[in-house]
Amino acid sequence: MTRPRRLTPLSLARSAAGRIRDGVRLTRADVRLRGVVRAVAGATRSSDTAAVVHLHYPEVWAAVADRLDLLPDDVDVYVTMTDAAWSERGAVLARCPRARVIRTPNVGRDVLPFIRVAAGLRRAGYSAVLKLHGKRSVHADDGAEFLDACLTELLPSRDGAAECRRLVTSGELALVGPESRLYPLAIHVWWNIDDLRWFFRRWRPDHVGRLDKPTELSFFAGTMFWARLDAIADCLDVPTHRFAVENAQIDGTMAHALERLFGIVPEVDGEAIGVSGPVGQRRVAHDEFQWPEWALRKPEWE
DSSP: OOOOOOOOHHHHHHHHHHHHHHHHHHHHHHHHHHHHHHHHHTSOOSSSEEEEEEESOGGGHHHHHHHHTTSOTTOEEEEEEETTTGGGHHHHHHHOTTEEEEEEOSBSTTHHHHHHHHHHHHHHTOOEEEEEEOOOOTTOSOHHHHHHHHHHHHSSSHHHHHHHHHHHHTSSOSEEEEGGGEEETTTTHHHHHHHHHHHHHHHOGGGGGGGGOGGGOEEETTSOEEEEGGGGGGGGGOOGGGSOBOSOOOSOSHHHHHHHHHHHHHHHTTOOEEEEETTEEEEEOTTOOOOOTTOOOOGGGO
Protein backbone atom coordinates (compact mmCIF):
# COMPACT_ATOMS: atom_id res chain seq x y z
CA MET A 1 0.00 0.00 0.00
CA THR A 2 1.37 3.40 -1.00
CA ARG A 3 1.63 5.85 1.83
CA PRO A 4 0.08 9.28 1.29
CA ARG A 5 2.62 11.97 0.58
CA ARG A 6 3.54 13.83 3.73
CA LEU A 7 2.99 17.56 3.66
CA THR A 8 5.85 19.54 5.13
CA PRO A 9 6.32 23.28 5.54
CA LEU A 10 8.77 23.18 2.62
CA SER A 11 6.39 21.29 0.31
CA LEU A 12 3.54 23.63 1.21
CA ALA A 13 5.74 26.65 0.50
CA ARG A 14 6.77 25.22 -2.86
CA SER A 15 3.14 24.54 -3.74
CA ALA A 16 2.16 28.09 -2.83
CA ALA A 17 5.05 29.49 -4.85
CA GLY A 18 3.96 27.40 -7.84
CA ARG A 19 0.42 28.74 -7.64
CA ILE A 20 1.71 32.30 -7.47
CA ARG A 21 4.02 31.70 -10.43
CA ASP A 22 1.19 30.21 -12.48
CA GLY A 23 -1.07 33.11 -11.56
CA VAL A 24 1.51 35.61 -12.77
CA ARG A 25 1.92 33.74 -16.07
CA LEU A 26 -1.84 33.66 -16.64
CA THR A 27 -2.16 37.37 -15.83
CA ARG A 28 0.59 38.23 -18.32
CA ALA A 29 -1.01 35.98 -20.92
CA ASP A 30 -4.37 37.65 -20.38
CA VAL A 31 -2.90 41.11 -20.96
CA ARG A 32 -1.34 39.98 -24.24
CA LEU A 33 -4.51 38.26 -25.41
CA ARG A 34 -6.67 41.30 -24.66
CA GLY A 35 -4.43 43.11 -27.11
CA VAL A 36 -5.09 40.37 -29.66
CA VAL A 37 -8.85 40.89 -29.32
CA ARG A 38 -8.46 44.63 -29.93
CA ALA A 39 -6.15 44.14 -32.92
CA VAL A 40 -8.46 41.66 -34.63
CA ALA A 41 -11.54 43.75 -33.87
CA GLY A 42 -9.94 46.66 -35.71
CA ALA A 43 -8.87 44.65 -38.75
CA THR A 44 -10.34 45.15 -42.20
CA ARG A 45 -12.36 42.14 -43.33
CA SER A 46 -12.72 40.84 -46.87
CA SER A 47 -15.96 38.96 -46.25
CA ASP A 48 -18.13 37.48 -43.51
CA THR A 49 -15.83 34.48 -42.95
CA ALA A 50 -12.37 33.92 -41.50
CA ALA A 51 -10.15 30.90 -40.96
CA VAL A 52 -8.18 30.75 -37.71
CA VAL A 53 -5.19 28.40 -37.57
CA HIS A 54 -3.07 27.85 -34.47
CA LEU A 55 0.55 26.74 -34.86
CA HIS A 56 2.73 25.47 -32.07
CA TYR A 57 4.42 22.91 -34.31
CA PRO A 58 5.50 24.78 -37.48
CA GLU A 59 6.56 21.54 -39.16
CA VAL A 60 2.92 20.71 -39.90
CA TRP A 61 2.26 24.06 -41.58
CA ALA A 62 2.79 22.75 -45.13
CA ALA A 63 0.01 20.19 -44.73
CA VAL A 64 -2.36 22.82 -43.35
CA ALA A 65 -1.47 25.38 -46.01
CA ASP A 66 -2.14 22.90 -48.81
CA ARG A 67 -5.73 22.61 -47.59
CA LEU A 68 -6.13 26.34 -47.02
CA ASP A 69 -5.58 26.75 -50.76
CA LEU A 70 -9.07 25.25 -51.20
CA LEU A 71 -10.75 28.11 -49.32
CA PRO A 72 -12.74 30.71 -51.24
CA ASP A 73 -10.45 33.62 -52.06
CA ASP A 74 -12.38 36.11 -49.91
CA VAL A 75 -11.93 34.15 -46.67
CA ASP A 76 -9.46 35.96 -44.42
CA VAL A 77 -6.79 33.77 -42.79
CA TYR A 78 -5.49 34.39 -39.27
CA VAL A 79 -2.58 32.32 -37.97
CA THR A 80 -1.76 32.39 -34.26
CA MET A 81 1.74 31.25 -33.35
CA THR A 82 3.21 30.60 -29.93
CA ASP A 83 6.39 32.31 -28.82
CA ALA A 84 8.30 29.08 -29.51
CA ALA A 85 7.06 28.98 -33.10
CA TRP A 86 7.26 32.70 -33.83
CA SER A 87 10.66 32.50 -35.54
CA GLU A 88 8.99 30.53 -38.36
CA ARG A 89 6.47 33.24 -39.23
CA GLY A 90 8.39 34.03 -42.41
CA ALA A 91 7.75 30.52 -43.71
CA VAL A 92 4.05 30.91 -42.92
CA LEU A 93 3.80 34.15 -44.88
CA ALA A 94 5.88 32.79 -47.75
CA ARG A 95 3.44 29.91 -48.20
CA CYS A 96 0.28 31.93 -47.48
CA PRO A 97 0.86 35.65 -48.19
CA ARG A 98 -2.69 36.60 -47.21
CA ALA A 99 -2.23 35.22 -43.68
CA ARG A 100 -2.47 37.65 -40.77
CA VAL A 101 0.06 36.29 -38.30
CA ILE A 102 -0.43 36.87 -34.56
CA ARG A 103 1.96 36.03 -31.73
CA THR A 104 0.35 34.43 -28.66
CA PRO A 105 1.52 32.94 -25.36
CA ASN A 106 1.59 29.17 -25.00
CA VAL A 107 -1.40 28.95 -22.67
CA GLY A 108 -4.66 27.14 -23.34
CA ARG A 109 -3.29 25.11 -26.25
CA ASP A 110 -5.00 26.08 -29.52
CA VAL A 111 -8.25 26.95 -27.72
CA LEU A 112 -7.46 30.09 -25.71
CA PRO A 113 -5.81 31.89 -28.67
CA PHE A 114 -8.79 30.89 -30.81
CA ILE A 115 -11.48 32.22 -28.50
CA ARG A 116 -9.69 35.55 -28.19
CA VAL A 117 -9.25 35.88 -31.96
CA ALA A 118 -12.86 34.77 -32.50
CA ALA A 119 -14.09 37.38 -30.03
CA GLY A 120 -12.27 39.98 -32.11
CA LEU A 121 -13.78 38.55 -35.29
CA ARG A 122 -17.29 39.03 -33.90
CA ARG A 123 -16.52 42.66 -33.07
CA ALA A 124 -15.13 43.15 -36.57
CA GLY A 125 -18.38 41.91 -38.10
CA TYR A 126 -17.49 38.39 -39.18
CA SER A 127 -20.29 35.84 -38.88
CA ALA A 128 -18.51 32.52 -39.51
CA VAL A 129 -15.18 30.90 -38.75
CA LEU A 130 -13.15 27.85 -39.71
CA LYS A 131 -11.03 26.66 -36.79
CA LEU A 132 -7.93 24.57 -37.49
CA HIS A 133 -4.68 23.85 -35.71
CA GLY A 134 -1.45 22.02 -36.34
CA LYS A 135 -2.19 18.97 -34.23
CA ARG A 136 0.78 16.81 -33.28
CA SER A 137 -0.10 14.88 -30.13
CA VAL A 138 3.06 14.04 -28.24
CA HIS A 139 1.16 11.51 -26.08
CA ALA A 140 -0.37 9.57 -29.00
CA ASP A 141 1.00 8.00 -32.16
CA ASP A 142 -1.84 9.03 -34.49
CA GLY A 143 -1.38 12.80 -34.49
CA ALA A 144 -0.53 13.01 -38.20
CA GLU A 145 -3.41 10.72 -39.16
CA PHE A 146 -5.82 12.69 -36.98
CA LEU A 147 -4.77 16.00 -38.51
CA ASP A 148 -4.99 14.65 -42.04
CA ALA A 149 -8.52 13.32 -41.44
CA CYS A 150 -9.75 16.64 -40.04
CA LEU A 151 -8.18 18.71 -42.81
CA THR A 152 -9.40 16.39 -45.56
CA GLU A 153 -12.96 16.29 -44.25
CA LEU A 154 -13.31 20.00 -43.45
CA LEU A 155 -11.63 21.13 -46.68
CA PRO A 156 -12.31 18.24 -49.08
CA SER A 157 -12.30 20.36 -52.25
CA ARG A 158 -13.04 23.92 -53.31
CA ASP A 159 -16.71 23.04 -53.74
CA GLY A 160 -16.78 21.16 -50.44
CA ALA A 161 -15.21 24.06 -48.56
CA ALA A 162 -17.69 26.47 -50.14
CA GLU A 163 -20.59 24.24 -49.10
CA CYS A 164 -19.37 24.02 -45.49
CA ARG A 165 -19.16 27.78 -45.43
CA ARG A 166 -22.64 28.17 -46.92
CA LEU A 167 -24.19 25.86 -44.35
CA VAL A 168 -23.01 27.97 -41.42
CA THR A 169 -23.30 31.46 -42.92
CA SER A 170 -26.86 30.76 -44.08
CA GLY A 171 -27.91 29.78 -40.57
CA GLU A 172 -28.86 26.29 -41.71
CA LEU A 173 -26.30 24.78 -39.33
CA ALA A 174 -24.50 26.12 -36.28
CA LEU A 175 -21.49 23.84 -36.64
CA VAL A 176 -19.95 21.57 -39.27
CA GLY A 177 -17.22 19.19 -38.14
CA PRO A 178 -15.20 16.26 -39.48
CA GLU A 179 -17.49 13.25 -39.84
CA SER A 180 -14.96 10.77 -38.47
CA ARG A 181 -14.47 12.76 -35.24
CA LEU A 182 -18.05 13.13 -33.98
CA TYR A 183 -17.87 11.52 -30.53
CA PRO A 184 -20.24 11.26 -27.55
CA LEU A 185 -19.73 13.64 -24.64
CA ALA A 186 -19.50 10.52 -22.47
CA ILE A 187 -15.92 9.92 -23.60
CA HIS A 188 -13.73 10.77 -20.60
CA VAL A 189 -16.40 13.19 -19.40
CA TRP A 190 -15.41 12.61 -15.77
CA TRP A 191 -12.10 14.36 -16.44
CA ASN A 192 -13.90 17.49 -17.61
CA ILE A 193 -17.17 17.51 -15.69
CA ASP A 194 -16.16 20.21 -13.19
CA ASP A 195 -15.33 22.72 -15.94
CA LEU A 196 -18.42 21.72 -17.92
CA ARG A 197 -20.66 22.27 -14.90
CA TRP A 198 -18.96 25.58 -14.13
CA PHE A 199 -19.72 26.78 -17.66
CA PHE A 200 -23.33 25.57 -17.65
CA ARG A 201 -24.07 27.08 -14.23
CA ARG A 202 -22.80 30.41 -15.49
CA TRP A 203 -24.26 30.49 -19.02
CA ARG A 204 -26.83 27.66 -19.29
CA PRO A 205 -28.21 27.17 -15.75
CA ASP A 206 -31.46 25.66 -17.01
CA HIS A 207 -29.56 22.92 -18.83
CA VAL A 208 -27.07 21.71 -16.21
CA GLY A 209 -29.00 18.46 -15.94
CA ARG A 210 -28.21 17.65 -19.57
CA LEU A 211 -24.66 16.88 -18.49
CA ASP A 212 -25.96 13.88 -16.53
CA LYS A 213 -26.88 12.19 -19.83
CA PRO A 214 -23.58 12.36 -21.72
CA THR A 215 -24.61 9.90 -24.44
CA GLU A 216 -27.28 12.35 -25.58
CA LEU A 217 -24.76 15.03 -26.51
CA SER A 218 -21.83 14.99 -28.93
CA PHE A 219 -18.74 16.99 -29.87
CA PHE A 220 -16.01 17.06 -32.49
CA ALA A 221 -12.79 15.65 -31.08
CA GLY A 222 -9.72 17.61 -32.09
CA THR A 223 -11.42 21.03 -31.91
CA MET A 224 -11.52 21.65 -35.65
CA PHE A 225 -14.73 22.79 -37.30
CA TRP A 226 -16.70 25.40 -39.21
CA ALA A 227 -18.96 27.47 -36.95
CA ARG A 228 -21.39 30.32 -36.92
CA LEU A 229 -19.85 32.72 -34.43
CA ASP A 230 -23.05 33.65 -32.64
CA ALA A 231 -23.73 29.95 -31.96
CA ILE A 232 -20.54 29.65 -29.88
CA ALA A 233 -20.46 33.22 -28.56
CA ASP A 234 -20.60 32.34 -24.85
CA CYS A 235 -17.67 29.95 -25.29
CA LEU A 236 -15.58 32.93 -26.34
CA ASP A 237 -16.03 34.64 -22.96
CA VAL A 238 -14.31 32.07 -20.73
CA PRO A 239 -11.75 34.04 -18.67
CA THR A 240 -8.05 33.32 -18.97
CA HIS A 241 -7.68 32.39 -15.31
CA ARG A 242 -9.85 29.30 -15.91
CA PHE A 243 -7.12 27.84 -18.12
CA ALA A 244 -4.14 25.83 -16.90
CA VAL A 245 -0.51 26.71 -17.41
CA GLU A 246 0.95 24.29 -19.96
CA ASN A 247 2.24 21.10 -18.35
CA ALA A 248 1.71 18.45 -21.06
CA GLN A 249 -1.75 17.57 -19.73
CA ILE A 250 -3.57 14.98 -21.86
CA ASP A 251 -7.08 15.88 -20.63
CA GLY A 252 -9.01 17.58 -17.86
CA THR A 253 -8.19 21.24 -18.60
CA MET A 254 -10.44 24.08 -19.69
CA ALA A 255 -9.09 23.68 -23.21
CA HIS A 256 -10.40 20.10 -23.20
CA ALA A 257 -13.72 21.21 -21.72
CA LEU A 258 -14.17 23.82 -24.46
CA GLU A 259 -13.38 21.16 -27.06
CA ARG A 260 -16.64 19.61 -25.86
CA LEU A 261 -18.54 22.84 -25.24
CA PHE A 262 -18.15 24.04 -28.84
CA GLY A 263 -20.27 21.03 -29.81
CA ILE A 264 -22.74 20.68 -26.96
CA VAL A 265 -23.66 24.34 -26.45
CA PRO A 266 -25.31 24.64 -29.89
CA GLU A 267 -27.02 21.30 -29.26
CA VAL A 268 -28.63 22.31 -25.96
CA ASP A 269 -29.65 25.60 -27.60
CA GLY A 270 -31.63 23.62 -30.16
CA GLU A 271 -29.28 24.38 -33.04
CA ALA A 272 -28.58 21.93 -35.86
CA ILE A 273 -25.10 20.54 -36.47
CA GLY A 274 -23.61 18.80 -39.47
CA VAL A 275 -20.64 16.81 -40.67
CA SER A 276 -18.37 16.93 -43.67
CA GLY A 277 -16.90 13.69 -44.93
CA PRO A 278 -16.08 11.50 -47.92
CA VAL A 279 -19.62 11.64 -49.30
CA GLY A 280 -20.21 15.34 -48.73
CA GLN A 281 -21.87 17.49 -46.13
CA ARG A 282 -25.05 16.69 -44.22
CA ARG A 283 -27.03 17.46 -41.10
CA VAL A 284 -26.75 14.85 -38.34
CA ALA A 285 -28.73 13.91 -35.27
CA HIS A 286 -27.02 14.45 -31.95
CA ASP A 287 -26.74 10.69 -31.37
CA GLU A 288 -25.08 9.80 -34.68
CA PHE A 289 -21.66 9.74 -33.05
CA GLN A 290 -19.29 6.80 -32.96
CA TRP A 291 -17.33 5.33 -30.07
CA PRO A 292 -13.64 5.21 -30.99
CA GLU A 293 -11.89 1.95 -30.15
CA TRP A 294 -9.56 3.61 -27.66
CA ALA A 295 -12.31 5.20 -25.58
CA LEU A 296 -13.08 3.98 -22.08
CA ARG A 297 -16.75 3.08 -21.77
CA LYS A 298 -19.00 2.69 -18.76
CA PRO A 299 -21.72 -0.01 -18.83
CA GLU A 300 -24.45 2.41 -17.76
CA TRP A 301 -23.79 4.48 -20.89
CA GLU A 302 -24.36 1.62 -23.36
